[in-house]
Amino acid sequence: MDPFMGSGTTAIEAVRYANSVHGVEVDPYARLIASVATQKYSEDEIGKISFLVSEIGRAFEHQSLYDDLKPRLANIEYWFGDENFSDLLKLKSAIFELTDEGKVREFLLAAFGDIIRACSKAERQSLKPYISKKYEKKPKRVLDEFLRIASKYIDAVSESQKHKSDGIVWEGFDATNFDVSTSVDLAITSPPYINAMDYTRCIKLESAWIGTADDDAIKTVRNAQLGERVRRNREVREDFVYSISRQHLGELETIDEARFKTAVVFFDDMRRNMEAVFRALRPGGFYYIIIGNSRIRGVDVPTHQVIAEIAGQLGYKWDKYFLYRIRDHRTSIPRGDRGGKIEFEHALGLMKP
Numbered sequence: 255m256d257p258f259m260g261s262g263t264t265a266i267e268a269v270r271y272a273n274s275v276h277g278v279e280v281d282p283y284a285r286l287i288a289s290v291a292t293q294k295y296s297e298d299e300i301g302k303i304s305f306l307v308s309e310i311g312r313a314f315e316h317q318s319l320y321d322d323l324k325p326r327l328a329n330i331e332y333w334f335g336d337e338n339f340s341d342l343l344k345l346k347s348a349i350f351e352l353t354d355e356g357k358v359r360e361f362l363l364a365a366f367g368d369i370i371r372a373c374s375k376a377e378r379q380s381l382k383p384y385i386s387k388k389y390e391k392k393p394k395r396v397l398d399e400f401l402r403i404a405s406k407y408i409d410a411v412s413e414s415q416k417h418k419s420d421g422i423v424w425e426g427f428d429a430t431n432f433d434v435s436t437s438v439d440l441a442i443t444s445p446p447y448i449n450a451m452d453y454t455r456c457i458k459l460e461s462a463w464i465g466t467a468d469d470d471a472i473k474t475v476r477n478a479q480l481g482e483r484v485r486r487n488r489e490v491r492e493d494f495v496y497s498i499s500r501q502h503l504g505e506l507e508t509i510d511e512a513r514f515k516t517a518v519v520f521f522d523d524m525r526r527n528m529e530a531v532f533r534a535l536r537p538g539g540f541y542y543i544i545i546g547n548s549r550i551r552g553v554d555v556p557t558h559q560v561i562a563e564i565a566g567q568l569g570y571k572w573d574k575y576f577l578y579r580i581r582d583h584r585t586s587i588p589r590g591d592r593g594g595k596i597e598f599e600h601a602l603g604l605m606k607p
Contacts, residue, residue, distance in 0.1 A: 255534060257429040257527055258443045262288025262422065269419040276438060276534075277422045278429045280478045282466040283367065283457055285424065290364040293357065293421040295411045303361055307404045310348045314397050320347040325462035328469055333374045333383060333459055334393075341396035342373060342463060365407045367460040369399040374459055383459055428478070430526035437536040444544040444599075445527070446480045448520045448555060453479065480523045486516040495522045498563045506553040513550050525564050528604075532568055535606040540573065541565075543602045546580070558600035565604050574603030 256264045259277035261284045268275045269292045279285045295303075323346050331339060349366060353359035372394040376383040385391075426432035429445070446453070454461070454476040461467035467475070477485070490496060499518045500507065507514040531541050548555040562572055577600045 255425070255434065255438045255441045255531075256443045257432070257441065257531060258445045259288055259422070260284050260444075262291050264442050265292045265422050269417040269421070272419055272440075274436065275419045275422050276425050276434050276436075278424070278426050278432050280427045280429070281454065281457070281461075281475050282471075283461040283464055286360060286464065286466060287364055287367070288422055290361050290407075291410075292417075292419070293411075294414045294417055295357075295361075296415070299358065300408060300412060303358055303404075304408055306352055306358065306362065307401065307408070309352060310345070311397065311401055314344065314348065317344045317348045317351075319343050320350065323347055323350060323465070325465070326468040327458065327462035327472075330459070330462055333376055333385070335375070338373045338393055338396055342370070345396055345400055346463065361407065361411075362404070363464050365400065365404040367464045368403045368407075369394065369396065370460045370463050372399050376459065383455065429480070430523050430530065432530050432534075434534040437539070438534050439536060439539050441531050441535065441539070441541040442544075443542070445524065447546055448517050448548045448550065448557060480520055480527075485519050485523070486512065488519050488522075490518055490522045492522065492525060494567050495525055495564060498560055498567075502560050503550075503553055503555050506550055506555070509553065510551045517548075517550065517555060521560055521564060524561055525568070528561075528565055528568055528570070532570065532606055537606060539606050541570070541604040541606070543604070544599050545602070546599045558602055562602055562604075565602070569607065570604040571607055572602070573605040574601075576601050 255276035255278075256262075256268075257278040259265060259279035260281075262277070265275050265277060265288055275292065277285075277288065279288065319340070320343075324343060334342070345366060349359065349362045353362060371383075373396050374383070374393060375385045375391060377386050377389070377391055423435060425434045454467070454472045458467065458472055461472065496518060499514075499521055503514065503517060506517065528541070535541065543558075543561060545557050545561065547557045558575075562575075566572065577598045579598055
């Protein structure tokens with residue numbers, strides 16, 4: 255299982271080998287992508303999808319626009335040229351006209367979501383939606399990009415019948431409070447970081463076009479994400495979380511009490527997550543947590559060590575540990591000497607006795 259499933263990177267590998275794959279994820283767009291990427295598709299379903307992609311390409315020029323399918327996000331037009339905005343609405347209208355709710359529509363919407371950034375003015379190599387004035391971008395043509403991406407998606411699922419599992423068993427939306435339908439042998443996750451990047455902002459264009467988010471929904475999902483400063487007002491009831499936090503980042507409390515509280519609540523949220531995973535694991539099961547350390551107001555925060563010590567308080571045994579250098583920071587825009595990069599990620603191997 256992955257309690258911070260995201261778009262399903264772990265699950266895509268796991269469905270090949272695991273008897274069942276379980277996930278928790280708060281963001282509905284990420285859940286859609288993960289579900290599409292991990293399901294089994296029959297030859298008939300793949301044939302139907304291929305036919306519909308061809309049909310969309312053939313009928314695209316004369317497709318009617320459905321105004322009720324426009325994204326409900328303030329200032330959405332800012333990110334798109336007029337022609338591409340109209341063509342995106344035309345493409346979405348075609349998908350809804352030709353399909354019913356279900357697996358096939360979800361597949362086509364996932365492919366549709368994958369072209370949004372490329373067809374926008376936003377820089378593709380920056381996680382945040384950002385229009386660079388210095389490095390001009392030429393948006394892709396909508397139909398051409400959709401046909402290219404849909405073909406790749408079809409190729410990607412062409413051998414999905416060989417998967418041992420059929421998709422993800424969703425166990426909830428809240429990674430800090432869930433129960434699973436069966437005990438699991440292995441949990442693997444990469445939770446958000448303290449002072450996390452605003453993931454909802456990163457995918458807000460895609461979410462809005464797919465129809466999984468508007469301004470209110472984006473705010474709700476953002477406030478539920480670990481590491482968000484809005485969560486700092488939540489009560490922390492476990493004294494050992496405060497004690498371990500002060501031991502490792504007491505200097506931050508004297509410099510910036512508010513950010514210290516944000517960090518403490520993050521660690522308490524991770525405490526709650528590890529309790530939920532502990533309940534889900536069978537005896538002898540493992541929980542691997544991959545996390546990067548943070549630097550807040552000039553104070554180094556050994557996130558992996560704090561999490562490991564909290565895990566010890568919960569009954570986990572620290573089984574394995576390694577770190578690796580992050581080689582791809584997903585941006586082609588020079589950053590100069592500005593900070594924010596996390597150079598290493600730490601992998602904690604925790605065992606339930």
